[in-house]
Amino acid sequence: MRRLPRWGMVGCLALEWVALAVWVGGMIVLSGAVIPAVFNTFGGQDSGGMLLTRAFESYHRFVIGAAAILCVTLWYRQWSGDLIVQVGRSELIVLAVMVMIAGVIIGVLHPQAVSLQAQAFATKDETARKSALEAFFRVLLPTRSLYMINLVLGIMLIVIKVNRSLDQNRRQS
16 A cells, blocks of 8 residues: 555545536536526527537536546546555446446537537528427537436446445444
């Protein structure tokens, strides 16, 4: 076991919890507050849709940062060799799946949706616009599903971490 300063591990664990809070909390706020507010406030589908696209692009930047922090802190905990903060297989698997899903959303589905959205909003012909919007919504459906899967996985990761902490407390008692 490596002897690491306590403040290093405290900082590591605090960063991990903040990153998880940003990832999970951000999705809860977007889906529970921002999306309904946008569509209940803005009159047109175009302006509301563009605002949501920008909001999700900002959220993606936070998710990329959170994913980087979670991966680095996971590595640091494993590298420390400290049994109290050891990385479990379930934690590793859940985080890996979360990062892969985020990569598919951010790298593939979101850019495709943005392109289809721009095409639909730029089209003036109603038939072509309807067709473009249908294509846009076909991409949006799996994207929404993946966001919700990632939200559930994020909550699972929180539960795994809390459960591990409680197990450590029981062992120390």
